[in-house]
Amino acid sequence: MNKKKTINEEQKELIEEFSFFEDWQEKYEHIIDMGKKLDMLPDKYHTNEFKVEGCVSEVFLVPKKTNKTLNFKADSNSVITRGLIAMLLRIYSDRVPKDIIKNPPKFIDKVGLGVHLTPSRTNGLHAMVEKIMNYAKQYSK
Template identity: 45%
Template sequence: MSIEEIQNEIIEEFSMFEDWEERYQYMIDLGKDLPLIEEQYKTQSNIIKGCQSRVWVHAEMEDNKIVFTADSDAIITKGIIAILIRVFSNQPPKAIIDSDTDFIDEIGLKEHLSPTRANGLVSMIRQLKMYAIAYQTQLN
């Protein structure tokens, strides 16, 4: 499935909920299903800078696609990174680099986050794209 198809799926899922209380609960549930990072990768170098809570992300290349795993010590943040990983994991680096993240605005996520969480969201996206750039460089 392409990044765009996954994003459209997420937009559809979020549109089923009437209010943000339900959407937050859904994000928390998504966080519970997050492909968890192995303990050995919960290191300082894998922490995303710019997040108020701690978020660890690990990336590996498998069959020319990046596979992300992550964890966070905060439940909402864990839900946010779960959404991003669902979109970007198992995708080729170039697709990640070239993708936009307009779906975040479409589901209203950024406007319903505190300023510090919104900054964290931007930091998470930046870090996932940085991994993609690094792996794309290796492929060239």
């Protein structure tokens, strides 16, 4: 049985993945491809309760606690934002809430997202991270 990678191992793998691309056009294409693989969220979750405030695009993030882990499903009406969500879910979904809280998303700066995304997308990405962290704090009690 394969052991699930830690959050830091998953972040390192993501950083390494992005290092193979020559330029930002290729990196954006990879982000979009990741977003295309993200499962669609049923319409019943497209509500204010799950909406991520601070994003220009519509983003919905749904938490579910199973045993000791926190699972996330998410969706957006923007292909790039869906890719950003896919990266966050890859790192933070199916994790113990305390592990989520202890491991900030280092990959954002290491991959260069903070520099290459538009300011509004960067703000949206930080809003998604904040929502994930808030859910983790809420479910760690």
